[in-house]
Amino acid sequence: MSASRPATNPKAKRLQNLAGSRYPLWFAASEGARAALGSIRAHSFRSFLTTLGIVIGVASVIAMVSIIQGLSVTIGQQFEGLGSNGVTISSFTSRENWMQGRIARLTQSDYDLIRYRVDGLESITPIMQANGQVRSGSKATATQVVGSTYVYQDVAQYFAENGRFVSDSDNETRRRVAVIGEQVREDLSLPEDPIGQFIQLNGEWLKIIGLLEPKGEIFGQSQDNQVIVPFNTLASLQGNRRQPDMWIRFTVRDLSELDNINATITRLLRSAHNLDEDEEDDFRIQTAQQLQDTFESILNTVTIVMSGIVGISLLVGGIGIMNIMLVSVTERTREIGICKAIGAKRHHILLQFLLEALVLCLLGGFIGLVFGYGIGALAASLIPGFPADAYTPWWAVALAIGFSAFVGVVFGMLPAAKAANLDPISSLRYE
Amino acid sequence: MPVIELSAISKHYEMGQQLIKAVDRLDLTIDYNEYVVFIGSSGSGKSTLMNIIGCLDTPTSGRYVLNQRDVSGLDENALADIRNQEIGFIFQSFNLLPRASALKNVMQPLIYRGLSFGDRKAEAERVLERVGLADRSDHLPNQLSGGQRQRVAIARALVTNPSILLADEPTGNLDSQTSVEILALFDELHADGQTIIVVTHEPDVAAHGQRVVRLKDGKVLEDRLNERQPTSH
Numbered sequence: 001m002s003a004s005r006p007a008t009n010p011k012a013k014r015l016q017n018l019a020g021s022r023y024p025l026w027f028a029a030s031e032g033a034r035a036a037l038g039s040i041r042a043h044s045f046r047s048f049l050t051t052l053g054i055v056i057g058v059a060s061v062i063a064m065v066s067i068i069q070g071l072s073v074t075i076g077q078q079f080e081g082l083g084s085n086g087v088t089i090s091s092f093t094s095r096e097n098w099m100q101g102r103i104a105r106l107t108q109s110d111y112d113l114i115r116y117r118v119d120g121l122e123s124i125t126p127i128m129q130a131n132g133q134v135r136s137g138s139k140a141t142a143t144q145v146v147g148s149t150y151v152y153q154d155v156a157q158y159f160a161e162n163g164r165f166v167s168d169s170d171n172e173t174r175r176r177v178a179v180i181g182e183q184v185r186e187d188l189s190l191p192e193d194p195i196g197q198f199i200q201l202n203g204e205w206l207k208i209i210g211l212l213e214p215k216g217e218i219f220g221q222s223q224d225n226q227v228i229v230p231f232n233t234l235a236s237l238q239g240n241r242r243q244p245d246m247w248i249r250f251t252v253r254d255l256s257e258l259d260n261i262n263a264t265i266t267r268l269l270r271s272a273h274n275l276d277e278d279e280e281d282d283f284r285i286q287t288a289q290q291l292q293d294t295f296e297s298i299l300n301t302v303t304i305v306m307s308g309i310v311g312i313s314l315l316v317g318g319i320g321i322m323n324i325m326l327v328s329v330t331e332r333t334r335e336i337g338i339c340k341a342i343g344a345k346r347h348h349i350l351l352q353f354l355l356e357a358l359v360l361c362l363l364g365g366f367i368g369l370v371f372g373y374g375i376g377a378l379a380a381s382l383i384p385g386f387p388a389d390a391y392t393p394w395w396a397v398a399l400a401i402g403f404s405a406f407v408g409v410v411f412g413m414l415p416a417a418k419a420a421n422l423d424p425i426s427s428l429r430y431e
Numbered sequence: 432m433p434v435i436e437l438s439a440i441s442k443h444y445e446m447g448q449q450l451i452k453a454v455d456r457l458d459l460t461i462d463y464n465e466y467v468v469f470i471g472s473s474g475s476g477k478s479t480l481m482n483i484i485g486c487l488d489t490p491t492s493g494r495y496v497l498n499q500r501d502v503s504g505l506d507e508n509a510l511a512d513i514r515n516q517e518i519g520f521i522f523q524s525f526n527l528l529p530r531a532s533a534l535k536n537v538m539q540p541l542i543y544r545g546l547s548f549g550d551r552k553a554e555a556e557r558v559l560e561r562v563g564l565a566d567r568s569d570h571l572p573n574q575l576s577g578g579q580r581q582r583v584a585i586a587r588a589l590v591t592n593p594s595i596l597l598a599d600e601p602t603g604n605l606d607s608q609t610s611v612e613i614l615a616l617f618d619e620l621h622a623d624g625q626t627i628i629v630v631t632h633e634p635d636v637a638a639h640g641q642r643v644v645r646l647k648d649g650k651v652l653e654d655r656l657n658e659r660q661p662t663s664h
Contacts, residue, residue, distance in 0.1 A: 341514060
């Protein structure tokens with residue numbers, strides 16, 4: 001009864017000789033992670049449902065970003081064809097004028113003005129677009145008709161696969177010739193080599209001189225449903241029904257002269273259009289770069305808005321996790337009491353539940369990442385020439401995973417704190 | 432040499448207007464290798480006293496020296512360390528972790544000691560063998576009988592080599608045959624030098640103790656040495 005402790009408890013020394021970890025916090029974290037993983041595995045289906053919100057959130061981030069980035073790359077590639085020194089003049093109708101029915105137009109005389117009065121241009125071409133019906137025999141199809149010149153093939157990156165493109169002399173002499181797209185050839189059941197065949201556009205006969213290289217579809221819209229005719233031919237075919245609108249594209253010889261040239265054109269067009277000093281320009285002069293920048297800024301806005309929506313969905317997912325974690329803490333009240341009775345400190349319990357929420361969220365994040373890549377790749381495969389999966393930027397992945405970790409920590413904190421603050425005596429009595 | 436010295440320990444609760452004195456200025460000393468049984472009817476304060484001795488609860492006033500260390504004023508985390516190092520709990524309803532195997536349950540307290548997995552496993556296996564459950568170490572609690580579960584709980588209490596083994600109605604959920612086996616195990620542990628404190632209301636269990644402390648209204652009503660009964664087997 002009065003024996004001293006070492007004699008009564010000879011093994012006590014043995015246990016004390018086994019060293020505890022030298023890094024208690026790291027040890028607690030790794031043991032907490034072990035316990036968290038065990039608990040997630042024990043309720044694997046429930047854990048999956050819990051993290052579904054995160055899965056969907058992250059999947060939509062990744063899919064959305066990869067699609068938008070792919071889109072941006074596709075558009076960028078199309079703009080590359082325009083060349084960085086290409087400039088487009090288009091008509092511009094302000095909102096007020098438009099409501100008053102004063103629709104601005106660029107006309108043939110504007111084109112002639114610029115062509116003959118502006119120095120330093122390398123090339124210049126008018127572009128006119130019209131929708132029309134083309135016929136061949138008993139077949140007819142609706143198509144887009146572009147009237148332009150030789151320069152257009154560089155502008156739009158349309159090249160003749162068979163035959164030749166519209167030439168300058170075609171334009172000058174208003175030859176009734178056409179270069180058609182693959183889709184038009186198919187729709188009109190023309191032979192593989194349609195050169196020399198005739199088609200009818202708005203009742204006028206045109207001779208086919210070339211077949212365009214097929215380009216495929218963008219957003220389900222065929223790019224091969226085109227008929228290109230000389231600009232003057234189209235203008236004459238339109239007759240004098242009305243003044244058709246058009247674009248003017250030009251390239252400059254020396255890029256540093258661009259500002260001067262733009263100023264000259266602005267002055268010429270303003271005086272030609274009889275604009276008062278206080279009136280706005282009724283046309284826009286834009287470089288390809290500016291157009292591309294405009295598109296990109298639109299895409300960036302879309303990205304930001306979509307990110308906000310997706311962020312909200314991740315937040316909702318986080319609330320779902322918090323909800324289930326709170327239920328789980330209540331369910332395991334007794335276990336927590338037991339652990340506290342046998343020596344668990346607050347940080348042991350806190351870390352275990354916090355890590356459980358974190359691991360759940362990260363798990364959801366990674367599953368969502370895989371799904372998102374899948375959706376992005378699917379979208380890419382539906383749209384030819386769309387390099388989606390290659391363009392999911394690292395920041396989107398980092399953001400998605402980082403945000404899910406953040407959600408896990410934020411929404412895991414409340415349940416974990418609740419668990420850590422449980423009173424051992426009442427928890428042990430909890431039924 | 433005392434392992435527990437309680438001097439003027441009180442635990443008061445306020446319930447509405449009423450002040451309930453669960454434990455009232457209680458003095459008690461327990462030496463190493465004593466086998467003490469607390470008995471008393473419900474409401475006698477034995478559970479509260481048990482919680483205080485087990486460092487799950489702190490007294491309202493008084494001084495509690497456990498193993499030459501004053502633990503009356505320690506904070507929550509320090510008390511968790513004391514529970515881990517000095518106390519081995521055994522509960523009426525076993526209180527095993529339901530999703531952990533017998534071995535993992537026994538290893539659990541050593542996590543809070545900071546021992547590596549290998550050390551924890553070796554210690555737990557040693558103690559499970561001591562309570563005769565080496566062959567059941569990978570079973571979950573619901574795959575074990577009541578007696579086996581209580582043995583796992585005893586192994587978990589012993590694995591930290593505690594100064595005192597604190598058992599609250601350890602045979603309350605067991606049939607009489609299993610109770611006898613568990614009490615025999617207590618006798619063996621006592622013979623090996625373990626200090627044991629049991630709280631019970633069953634005279635059969637009390638008969639195993641060396642010393643019987645009867646509580647009433649938070650005070651010691653009777654403190655006597657038992658005539659040591661020879662174990663029946």
